[in-house]
Amino acid sequence: MSDQTALTVYEITTRIKTVLEGGLPVLWVKGEISQFTKHRSGHWYFTLKDERSALPCVLWRGRSDGLTFIPQAGDMVVAQGKATVYERGGRYQFDCYEVRPAGVGDLAQAFEALKRKLDGEGFFDLQRKIQLPSHPERIGLVTSPEGAALQDILRVARERAPWVEFQLAPAAVQGTAAVAEIVQAIRKLDDSGWADVIIIGRGGGAPEDLWAFNEEAVVRAVAECRTPIVSAVGHEVDVSLSDLAADLRAPTPSAAAEMCLPDREALSDRLFDYQGRLVRVLRSRINEYRSWLADYAATIIRQRVPALWREESQRVDELSRRLDSAASRYVERNRSTLDRLAAKHSSLDPMSILARGYSVIKKMGTAKPVTGSDELNVGERLDIKFDRGSAEAVVDNLNP
Secondary structure, three states, X not given: OOOOOOOOHHHHHHHHXXXXXXXXXXXXXXXXEXXXXXXXXXXXXXXXXXXXXXXXXXXXXXXXXXXXXXXXXXXXXXXXXXXXXXXXXXXXXXXXXXXXXXXXXXXXXXXXXXXXXXXXXXOOOHHHOOOOOOOOOEEEEEOOOOOXXXXXXXXXXXXXXXXXXXXXXXXXXXXXXXXXXXXXXXXXHHHHOOOOEEEEEEOOOOOOOOHHHHOHHHHXXXXXXXXXXXXXEOOOOOOOHHHHHXXXXXXXXHHHHHHHOOOHHHHHHHHXXXXXXXXXXXXXXXXXXXXXXXXXXXXXXXXXXXXXXXXHHHHHHHHHHHHHHHHHHHHHHHHHHHHHHHHHHHHOOHHHHHHHOXXXXXXXXXXXXXXXXXXXXXXXXXXXXXXXXXXXXXXXXXXX
16 A cells, blocks of 8 residues: 555544444433533533443533533433544544433442441541641651652652651552552551651542542541541542541642641741740849849848848859850750751752762753763863852863
């Protein structure tokens, strides 16, 4: 076959469109709403699904204006329409003329039934909730090692509290293996006693993608966890049964990290504020003692021997020295802690190595550092950054 006889993608798509749209009449389809989106253009995009398949659907703005309800994920509906082909995307879809409610979807029914059952057993009671520690040092994570949720949590941790340690208990967060792996990961972290807090969750997705966190075994594992546990499943609008059973519900994985971790800048500000308040209180108390002693001495100086006045004055001075010394030791102790945190933070800065004589070389006009001579050409201009200042250079010779 020559190139001249081969069909273009557009031609084959057009033929499929003709066959599909011409071969099927207007139909009624029943299914459960999933992944519903009301676009700002006024068009509705959603998926109808059952236990065996899924059908992408669209309802154009002029038709949606006449409906008396807006479908939600989990609604069971019947839709009248015709199968069409979206040529630009090369996929088929169901062009809806009308959408009517047909009852509650299977997932929504299962969700409400299990919610009532577990609520009756007290799994969602506030009395069961465990308060999270204000400054956790070790956090356990139950999520997929390949998911965006893990990276979101670690990114927030690097910004807020880089000294906190993390331990990942990897688990599938959707699919047939998800429930068993999530339960095993929660219990493994809880039984080890290593973590101060456990965060479980995943990024957003369709309701069926998040369903593992609505399974009874997972919800029971969350509720029975002795370690404070935070549930961060999906986006803010997604609420799972694990969210209700957890000690704290976070709208997103990154929000979970923010809720669990202290902010190093706020900690530093608070430490300096405490130091200032302590010094002010100590000075005020010293001045009060001095004033009281002065008044006391003025009233009895004529009745008591001069030796008593000297003894009391010496005692005041001794107390003053002790208070000053205690204040200094407290300030130094907290300054030492702050210096350790600052040194730990500084060691995480990749640019600190420049102070030891190293430099960063980049091609002129680029941001990526050069790591090997095979990335360069003779005559290329380089930008060299030192710990103090920078320089420009030209490649004269290359050695592999």
